[in-house]
Amino acid sequence: xxxxxxxxxxxxxxxxxxxxxxxxxxxxxxxxxxxxxxxxxxxxxxxxxxxxxxxxxxxxxxxxxxxxxxxxxxxxxxxxxxxxxxxxxxxxxxxxxxxxxxxxxxxxxxxxxxxxxxxxxxxxxxxxxxxxxxxxxxxxxxxxxxxxxxxxxxxxxxxxxxxxxxxxxxxxxxxxxxxxxxxxxxxxxxxxxxxxxxxxxxxxxxxxxxxxxxxxxxxxxxxxxxxxxxxxxxxxxxxxxxxxxxxxxxxxxxxxxxxxxxxxxxxxxxxxxxxxxxxxxxxxxxxxxxxxxxxxxxxxxxxxxxxxxxxxxxxxxxxxxxxxxxxxxxxxxxxxxxxxxxxxxxxxxxxxxxxxxxxxxxxxxxxxxxxxxxxxxxxxxxxxxxxxxxxxxxxxxxxxxxxxxxxxxxxxxxxxxxxxxxxxxxxxxxxxxxxxxxxxxxxxxxxxxxxxxxxxxxxxxxxxxxxxxxxxxxxxxxxxxxxxxxxxxxxxxxxxxxxxxxxxxxxxxxxxxxx
Numbered sequence: 037x038x039x040x041x042x043x044x045x046x047x048x049x050x051x052x053x054x055x056x057x058x059x060x061x062x063x064x065x066x067x068x069x070x071x072x073x074x075x076x077x078x079x080x081x082x083x084x085x086x087x088x089x090x091x092x093x094x095x096x097x098x099x100x101x102x103x104x105x106x107x108x109x110x111x112x113x114x115x116x117x118x119x120x121x122x123x124x125x126x127x128x129x130x131x132x133x134x135x136x137x138x139x140x141x142x143x144x145x146x147x148x149x150x151x152x153x154x155x156x157x158x159x160x161x162x163x164x165x166x167x168x169x170x171x172x173x174x175x176x177x178x179x180x181x182x183x184x185x186x187x188x189x190x191x192x193x194x195x196x197x198x199x200x201x202x203x204x205x206x207x208x209x210x211x212x213x214x215x216x217x218x219x220x221x222x223x224x225x226x227x228x229x230x231x232x233x234x235x236x237x238x239x240x241x242x243x244x245x246x247x248x249x250x251x252x253x254x255x256x257x258x259x260x261x262x263x264x265x266x267x268x269x270x271x272x273x274x275x276x277x278x279x280x281x282x283x284x285x286x287x288x289x290x291x292x293x294x295x296x297x298x299x300x301x302x303x304x305x306x307x308x309x310x311x312x313x314x315x316x317x318x319x320x321x322x323x324x325x326x327x328x329x330x331x332x333x334x335x336x337x338x339x340x341x342x343x344x345x346x347x348x349x350x351x352x353x354x355x356x357x358x359x360x361x362x363x364x365x366x367x368x369x370x371x372x373x374x375x376x377x378x379x380x381x382x383x384x385x386x387x388x389x390x391x392x393x394x395x396x397x398x399x400x401x402x403x404x405x406x407x408x409x410x411x412x413x414x415x416x417x418x419x420x421x422x423x424x425x426x427x428x429x430x431x432x433x434x435x436x437x438x439x440x441x442x443x444x445x446x447x448x449x450x451x452x453x454x455x456x457x458x459x460x461x462x463x464x465x466x467x468x469x470x471x472x473x474x475x476x477x478x479x480x481x482x483x484x485x486x487x488x489x490x491x492x493x494x495x496x497x498x499x500x501x502x503x504x505x506x507x508x509x510x511x512x513x514x515x516x517x518x519x520x521x522x523x524x525x526x527x528x529x530x531x532x533x534x535x536x537x538x539x540x541x542x543x544x545x546x547x548x549x550x551x
Contacts, residue, residue, distance in 0.1 A: 040130070068269040069294060072262075073221050073225065075150075077297070077298055078350075078375070081344070084096075085345045086323075086324040087258065087313070087324060088255035090312075092252070095259055099257075102487075103263040105480045105481040109451050109452040109481050111269070112470055123447040124139050125392065126451060127451075131457065133515075141511075144386060146264075147383070153433050155196040156433040159192035160433070164368055168368070169369075183327055184330040190429075192428035195428075196379060198376075201421075203384065203421070206412045217373065221370065224371070225301055227363060228304060228367060246312060247313065253487070260441050283469045305350065309358060312345075314346065317332075324345075324434045351364075396519065398518070399514070399515065400514070438493050438496035441492060445485040446485075451481075456479075
């Protein structure tokens with residue numbers, strides 16, 4: 037279980053690829069901003085408000101800090117081994133096959149569930165846009181899962197199915213289209229800030245932290261999802277001029293810019309409209325994503341305006357309520373246009389992790405089968421798409437994000453541990469980027485990831501060990517015996533270019549985490 041895949045073998049393959057060092061600090065920072073700003077801020081603002089109230093502003097800072105220290109650890113390994121598989125590959129080289137399997141299995145959970153969360157978030161904006169712009173009302177039974185009094189979230193299933201179909205057919209997004217979508221997201225948030233900040237009412241900030249520090253930390257654990265994607269900067273380390281200087285600038289710069297954006301958005305939403313948690317009639321706090329909260333929202337909304345914590349399209353809802361209904365609809369349209377590309381990259385990321393693990397012999401080679409006509413990995417794409425559609429059909433966005441976070445936090449914790457172990461076991465190896473103050477930064481990343489995991493809801497904390505247990509069964513029944521390393525086959529290709537062909541390459545600006 038503890039056999040390692042030699043880092044020299046990984047690097048020998050990586051060195052076959054000549055990477056042109058062309059990215060400077062500005063390009064890296066913009067790459068990070070495009071990768072980070074997305075689903076979390078559009079969708080999870082209401083979730084954060086139910087846990088922390090206006091104190092969610094502090095939650096964004098906490099989550100951003102944990103991401104920053106984790107990113108610095110990530111960068112060192114990314115610069116040493118710019119290969120497919122990322123955290124999974126690093127773990128294989130440093131901590132052995134057993135840990136690598138757990139990390140890869142966690143990344144599978146992260147990507148598939150994250151794609152489901154984005155699909156549900158897109159559904160909320162799509163349903164609201166139809167209702168407020170053209171007057172079409174989708175029945176609640178078809179617009180939400182059982183948690184919210186519905187039956188199935190049909191729009192979420194539809195968008196996940198559409199994206200899966202596009203990936204099977206091999207439709208390719210252009211970098212130009214992607215750049216436009218990134219700009220749409222940034223402009224939409226900028227407009228929201230410009231319209232909401234001037235009408236802030238101080239009274240809406242009281243109480244600032246209705247559930248105390250525990251509520252703020254719990255919200256940070258959930259909205260960690262809003263920062264996923266920051267490691268697009270880390271994985272570009274090998275293509276960066278002077279990575280020792282420029283990678284930290286790109287990482288910290290993009291995280292700082294996005295954190296400022298997020299704080300201003302949270303301040304605008306809370307101050308202009310109000311973001312206090314909703315309680316039961318008996319005064320008990322209600323958990324986000326619960327049937328009890330959904331029922332309470334129905335009761336409160338029938339007597340007064342809909343609270344922020346009840347909205348499935350929080351930012352658009354705020355703009356409509358403060359006197360800008362047309363702009364709110366446009367913001368909903370912006371989210372509707374931009375979020376499907378994130379779903380696409382999440383599902384793509386899932387297939388890549390499957391590829392790398394299958395290529396190492398830990399999963400059946402059939403998962404890497406390529407369609408004879410479309411030249412895409414149709415088997416693994418369809419399996420992934422089916423899982424995403426099931427998750428999107430029946431579960432709330434907040435719970436899906438929390439489950440995804442549990443896998444992400446485990447992978448980042450493993451990366452921080454790998455950096456420390458490699459510094460001890462192989463201190464002389466060339467490191468184009470070295471984590472500054474690694475004996476402080478890496479432990480902070482480990483403690484930060486553990487803390488946020490402990491503050492995740494109980495369901496998310498339970499799902500991860502159950503998922504890991506299923507993974508261990510699969511590993512010992514198949515991967516333990518079929519592993520290429522166990523059979524002495526360590527020269528498996530590691531370059532993305534040598535992976536089974538797929539028609540959807542990672543795109544600048546919305547690259548999924550871990551790739």
